[in-house]
Amino acid sequence: MTSRTTPPLAPLELFAVDRLIGEEERDIQATVRALVAERVRPHLAEWFEAGHVPVRELAPELGRLGLLGMHLQGYGCAGTSATAYGLACLELEAGDSGVRSLVSVQGSLAMFAIWRWGSEEQKQQWLPRMAAGEAIGCFGLTEPDFGSDPGGMRTRAVRDGDDWVLTGTKMWITNGSVSDVAVVWAQTDEGIRGFVVPTDTPGFSAPEIGRKLSLRASITSELVLDGVRLPADAVLPEVRGLKGPLSCLNEARFGIVFGAVGAARDCLEASIAYAQERDIFERPLAGYQLTQAKLADMTLELGKAMLLALHLGRLKDEDALRPEQISLGKLNNVREAIAIARECRTILGAAGITLEHPVMRHANNLESVLTYEGTSEVHQLIIGQALTGRPAFR
CATH class of the missing domain: 1.10.540.10 (Acyl-CoA dehydrogenase/oxidase, N-terminal domain)
Structure with a gap:
């Protein structure tokens, strides 16, 4: 050679x-x-x-x-x-x-x-x-005791004359405390319904969640609905049941399929640049076989994740993308991205734990991405049901 x-x-x-x-x-x-x-x-x-x-x-x-x-x-x-x-x-x-x-x-x-x-x-x-970014929205589905099982939510909307009155709590809501409008899902006598809730409505509050070790460059809040009174036309009229929120989650999961590739690519590019510049035993770290083996393996997984994302993107553009295929992409790409981030940290050594480099920040963030919009376990069960025809969620 x-x-x-x-x-x-x-x-x-x-x-x-x-x-x-x-x-x-x-x-x-x-x-x-x-x-x-x-x-x-x-x-x-x-x-x-x-x-x-x-x-x-x-x-x-x-x-x-x-x-x-x-x-x-x-x-x-x-x-x-x-x-x-x-x-x-x-x-x-x-x-x-x-x-x-x-x-x-x-x-x-x-x-x-x-x-x-x-x-x-x-x-x-x-x-x-x-x-236009003039109004900020948030999405209230997850509750303190109901994440993977949203159908068990306790937030409730009841009729009072022509109005609806919402009571309950939502948790881990991105943008909650800075939002102008919240889409909130609640149990009703008609099944689960969605409501468009202006955040200046009396009884609505969104205390911010602090002391996070992940997604720190993001605002995360609780939503508290204490007898929030809404007019009849606040309800989303075109859907009932979990079909509504789950359709939205599939849209968000699709973005994660690509987004995880971005985090992994950034980690890998940063590690390659560092290895080229960092001398050890009088030669660049990039020139050692163990380093190159790590870079080669990570590049292989990054490329496979990117090809999967593009394939799913084309299916979605053809209106042919199935929910379980989104689960394939989310499960694989986030799992590989977090593995790449952790491996990249080993190349950067002690420098990798600082904010001078993006790797540990990405790794911490991906811990959240791994579990939101469906945990890895939930996506495994979605794929398992597609393969066997048998639901195994309970």
Whole structure:
């Protein structure tokens, strides 16, 4: 074997993934990558350390680029392909999972719920402002005792004349304390229903959750509904039952399939750059066989995850994507991303635990991504049911 050096390739260049992405999609991806480099990345260490992100400042910038609800049609939304949305999520999460979560919750949960299941009046009232980043939304499904089993939720909405009155508590709600509107799911005599709740309604509060070790560049809150009175037209009219919230979760999970690839790519690129510059025993760390074996194995898993994401994106663009296929992508890509982040930390050594490098920050964030929008165990059961025809959730 020759000892001469050759120009290095970026990890995904080995898979020639650019040949699988259209020109418009590449342009969108490049635009988001530039935004993250200029507006997000310089502040991430500070935001993560402080446990705060300026959502109100970021949202209008994201809106101007058309990133909020970008895969939805009409009402000020960009109407891009699902694959383009996925690539945007990839670049956002290459910055930080918290920033991608901001966009996912806004577009794939809160906006999608209104767009897919809302009345025309609800759409006109909220979607244009949410697409512009002028109004922030959150999505209230998870409860303190009901995460993987949302059907057991205790939040309840009861009729009082023409009004609805909501009482209950939601937990782990991204953007909750800075939201203008919350989509809240509750038990009713008609089954589970969704409600569009302006957050200035009396009885609504959203205390922020602090002391987090993960997703620190993201705002996480509890939602407390203490006799929140809403008019009859606050209910989402087009859906009853778990079909409503689960359809929204599938939208968000799709973004995670791509987003996890972004976090893994950022870790791997940072580790390669560090290994090229770090000398040990009078030669670069990158020149050692053990280091190259780690980089090769991680690149292989990154590329497979990227190819899977693109395949699922094309299926979604053809309206042929099944929920269990989204589970395949979420389970594999997040699991591999967190493994890559941990392995990259070993290459960086002690430097890898600091915020001077992104690896430990990504690893910590991915601990949350591993369990939200469906834990790995839930996705294993979804896949298992598809393979056997037998549900094993209970």
